[in-house]
Amino acid sequence: MTTWRAPGRLNLIGEHTDYNDGFVLPFALPYGTTATVGPRTDGALVLRSAQRGDSDPVPVAGLEPGSVEGWAAYAAGVVWALREAGHDVGGGFDVTVDGDVPEGAGLSSSAALECSVVSALDDLLGLGLAARDRALLAQRAENDFVGMPSGVMDQMASVLCTPAHALFLDCRSLEAEQVPLDLAAAGLAIVLVDSRAPHQLTDGAYAERRRACEDAARTLGVAALRDATDADLDRLDATPLRRARHVVTENARVLETVAALRDGRTAEVGPLLSASHASMRDDFEITVPRVDLIAATAEEAGALGARMTGGGFGGCVLALVRAGTEDAVRAAVEEAYDKNGFGRPGFYDAIPSAGAHRIG
Ligand code: GLA
Secondary structure (H helix, E strand, O other), X not given: OEEEEEEEEEEOOOOOOHHXXXXXXXXXXXXXXXXXXXXXXXXXXXXXXXXOEEOOOEEHHHOOOOOOOOOHHHHHHHHHHHHHOOOOOXXXXXXXXXXXXXXXXXXXXXXXXXXXXXXXXXXXXXXXXXXXXXXXXXXXXXXXXXXXXXXXXXXXXXXXXXXXEEEEEEOOOOOEEEEEOOOHHHOEEEEEEEOOOOOOHHXXXXXXXXXHHHHHHHHHOOOOXXXXXXXXXXXXXXXXXXXXXXXXXXXXXXXXXXXXXXXXXXXXXXXXXXXXXXXXXXXXXXXXXXXXXXXXXXXXXXXXXXXXXXXXXXXXXXXXXXXXXHHHHHHXXXXXXXXXXXXXXXXXXXXXXXXXXXXX
8 A cells, every 4th residue: 555645736926838749837736636555466446535425336347438427537638648658557446536626626626636545556566667657547547537628737846846935837848947036035925815616627628729829820820829929910800819829928027037036036037926816817818707806906915916826717816915015915804795695705825835745
């Protein structure tokens, strides 16, 4: 038996850029999923969740996309992806998971689940997979077994992140760099607010945005929007222009953010976060009134910048604030929520933490 923990992630900047071969800058959260796996000999996959209860045992040999539903599909999908990659998983497994990543908040609870399971199985079977390959197997599970056409950011973040750093990832080459993110040393902090707006990535809107980006790249004759320039944008109009402009400008903002962090100009990241939010709101059109209100309120209360994070249509907002002003920003957001009849937002810790690791 072996036990691994893999975290959810907070994407500092670089939204909807990963599947456009672009740049992202996530860090691991202090919330994660713990997976304990043990071998079986009867060919069955037995999945248990401390939060969701037990799922019906399924034969490993019978795993096919669509054969497992709900939370169990993310774990079963990993076993399927290992089988498809030619690894011997035929004996079956007991898999028990326990997680504390908020769900539906844009913090990658699904990647935490997949990456904890793939890491634990890699260890149990002695496969010796590189971290990057574990992330790619987890992404395969999500894309081809669960059926969510996500990019590679969440799984790469969950396996590769290190404490006190953000992960600068080139989603084309998969080259990764650990960028120091010591907010306390810079006299700063991140306030992470859950809009608690309903957010459903599988509802088709994510896939629609991805298709729109691929169509725009085709129109421009480039392999991916990563290759489009400001000048190329003049050749698009209306919705394709706005979608592509978000991706082109967002990639530039990631590079500017990385440069600012490398130079210790951490406060300068604030306006880049706000510009990212405006781009997601006006060009990519993936924000909703609750997250717009949180971002605007945080800025009015003194935040240096704020943006929605994650796939969109709800989820969380991160605000970069001066250390010592966290409570004032949180109180302002609570008050604005109350005034607008939006109920109560949630608040989480946003401390750059460790990627997947063995804990037992
Ligand atoms: C979701 C996906 C990621 C990424 C983000 C948007 O989290 O899983 O691959 O595309 O949305 O940046």
